[in-house]
Amino acid sequence: MLIRQKPSWEIKESEATPEGVYRNRRQILQDLGLGGLAASGAPAFWFSPSSKSKSAGGPLAEVATDPSLKLYPFPRNKAYGFKRPVTPEKIVATYNNFYEFGSQKDIWQAAQALKIRPWTIAIDGLVEKPQIIGIDDLLKIMPKEERLYRHRCVEAWSIAVPWSGFALKALVAFAKPLASAKFLAMRGFEDPAMAPGQNQSWYPWPYVEGLTMAEATNDLAFMVTGMYGKPLPPQNGAPLRLAVPWKYGFKSAKSLVRFTFTDKMPETFWSRVDGSEYGFWANVNPEVPHPRWSQASERELGAGKRIPTKLYNGYGAEVASLYANMPGATPPYNRKLFM
Ligand SMILES: Nc1nc2c(c(=O)[nH]1)N[C@H]1C(S)=C(S)[C@@H](COP(=O)(O)O)O[C@H]1N2
């Protein structure tokens, strides 16, 4: 028997339609101060393009000069949504984790130093043929779409964001991995002259992350190139970052330059920092506490309240089958799958 199940997040459009999500091209340019008309109500600080000095512009200054700006907005894929308000863009663009630029949340100004062109992406390891491709060439050929995703940081705060990008499985198909590939390892940029945090030698730079091939080719795994209908600002991981919303936020690695297919479970940045607190799997589970705090609820940024955290961050329908045969995927939980 076939039953059409309503996705659990399905709600009236109006509930998930705050600023930004339905912007058309004219509005985008206005917001960035490029539309001829002054963007009414928007403080100059917030939108002014960085024509003179990088630090003089606001958190979206680099977006205004991004060479991919004309590609946006991407068409919304309505298969992905959520039952909560979209987090205000200003919060998502100014409250960040990006240790390459410092270990505090207020790194957006420091991150303006990230040089996002030229930007090439290497694809290698267990593939038919290794390749190097520029981000703009990749953007040309990938199936571009916008998706509304929740993002749950292991530190127990969360945001809800309209990401733009393409399915990771489209990139995997482009890479043509061999049958022997079991994992996809991802690597962030390395340039201590540009990123002051990378001079902190107690961190194992560069930032590296990884997924199993089944995870990487799951429909939900998404490569992000933009947010709120515009290119990503540097502080959010321009020009290319991962979004795996059923896992803790640290899996969603930013500013990626290399994708390596391998038959060994890849090392990850945070497990190298502290493998007893941050593991490879990092699936969200409210019932498995972090060694130092509860994961039962999360602070919804911009909403000023705590909400309950859900197993797989509410994406169980999409991803629970990936782990169904693994011991500890159901109670009693195997901590390693959820840390
Ligand atoms: N390269 C890199 N990627 C990273 C991080 C980082 O420090 N460096 N932090 C991670 C963490 S802990 C989180 S919660 C998210 C934050 O993404 P956002 O700043 O866009 O909200 O990025 C993840 N990706």
Ligand SMILES: [Mo]
């Ligand atoms: Mo995080």
